[in-house]
Amino acid sequence: xxxxxxxxxxxxxxxxxxxxxxxxxxxxxxxxxxxxxxxxxxxxxxxxxxxxxxxxxxxxxxxxxxxxxxxxxxxxxxxxxxxxxxxxxxxxxxxxxxxxxxxxxxxxxxxxxxxxxxxxxxxxxxxxxxxxxxxxxxxxxxxxxxxxxxxxxxxxxxxxxxxxxxxxxxxxxxxxxxxxxxxxxxxxxxxxxxxxxxxxxxxxxxxxxxxxxxx
Numbered sequence: 001x002x003x004x005x006x007x008x009x010x011x012x013x014x015x016x017x018x019x020x021x022x023x024x025x026x027x028x029x030x031x032x033x034x035x036x037x038x039x040x041x042x043x044x045x046x047x048x049x050x051x052x053x054x055x056x057x058x059x060x061x062x063x064x065x066x067x068x069x070x071x072x073x074x075x076x077x078x079x080x081x082x083x084x085x086x087x088x089x090x091x092x093x094x095x096x097x098x099x100x101x102x103x104x105x106x107x108x109x110x111x112x113x114x115x116x117x118x119x120x121x122x123x124x125x126x127x128x129x130x131x132x133x134x135x136x137x138x139x140x141x142x143x144x145x146x147x148x149x150x151x152x153x154x155x156x157x158x159x160x161x162x163x164x165x166x167x168x169x170x171x172x173x174x175x176x177x178x179x180x181x182x183x184x185x186x187x188x189x190x191x192x193x194x195x196x197x198x199x200x201x202x203x204x205x206x207x208x209x210x211x212x213x214x215x
Contacts, residue, residue, distance in 0.1 A: 004200060005065040007032045007054050007072045007085075009047075010039040012164050013103050014071035016193035018043055020167075024197065030065070032057075055085060063096040067200050071103045076130065079137035086141050093151040099203070100153040101196055106160050106185075107135025108142045109211055111177040118160065118177055142209055154199060155209035158192060160185035167194040169215040178213035187214050 004021050008014035009031025021029045032050045033039040039049055050061060054072060062068065068089060074081050089100050107119030119135045122128055145155055159178055165188030171178060172195070179185045195212050199205065 001028050002026060002066045002200070003064055004029045005032050005050070005062065005068045006030070007068065007070045009033050009049075009071070010035060010042055011071055011073050012189050013162075013192050014069070015042045016164075016189040017069055017071060017196050018047075020190075020193040020197045021200065024201065027200070032062075055081060055088065059088075059092050059095075062092055063098075065096075065098055067099045067101065068092075069101045069103070069196060069200075076133040079134045080140075082137050082141045083144055086144055090145075090148055090151060090153070093153070098151075099200075100151065101199060102141070102145065102153065102155045103192065103196075104142055104155045104157045104209065105135045105138035106157050106162070106177065106211075108139040108209070109157055109177040110175055115176075145209070149207060152203075152206050154203075154205050154207075156192070156195065156199075157209060157211040159187040159211070159213045162187055162189075162192070164189050166190040170195060170212050171215050173211045173213070175209065175211070178211055180213050180215055185213060187212050 004027050006014050006018045009018040010033045018031050021027050030048045030050050031039055036051050072085055093100050107122055109118045111118050119139055122135055123132055167190035170191050191214050
């Protein structure tokens with residue numbers, strides 16, 4: 001029985017990952033959340049939960065997990081906490097041999113003929129000043145992870161549009177923003193969950209970042 005911890009299990013991505021992972025007979029799944037009532041309303045009153053602030057949580061509570069999925073989300077002004085959490089989890093994984101899967105952002109992907117960063121396009125959007133710090137910090141998070149070569153980690157970036165929805169077939173890429181046959185760069189939370197659970201069941205990628213688009 002593999003023990004799976006889902007950080008941010010009450011969020012859009014985390015809740016779908018929790019639900020799908022819980023359907024696997026060989027998994028024992030725990031949601032790691034700050035708000036118990038919110039999590040139970042999404043996942044059910046019988047959901048297995050670890051309640052607390054993941055940034056200050058004692059590592060002894062996390063060492064039992066074979067795999068930790070980081071679907072942590074916070075407000076743009078606190079987005080640098082993504083990097084602090086990644087550092088905490090990497091230190092944990094070095095001791096406990098935990099596999100880490102990070103849900104990253106699309107801003108760190110490349111696009112266009114000049115292969116510029118998507119975060120540069122995001123910065124040009126009207127009103128992006130209010131939330132641009134999130135993709136900028138997620139880029140720094142990937143830069144940090146890319147320097148880590150002594151643990152089993154995987155980063156997954158969504159497409160430009162990441163929204164709630166059912167799982168579909170998908171296409172995986174590496175560092176370039178993907179578009180499907182309808183010229184859409186979109187991935188749903190169900191599809192992201194499908195990929196994450198697939199990577200837990202049968203790992204195919206390690207020490208790298210991949211991206212996914214709904215087919």
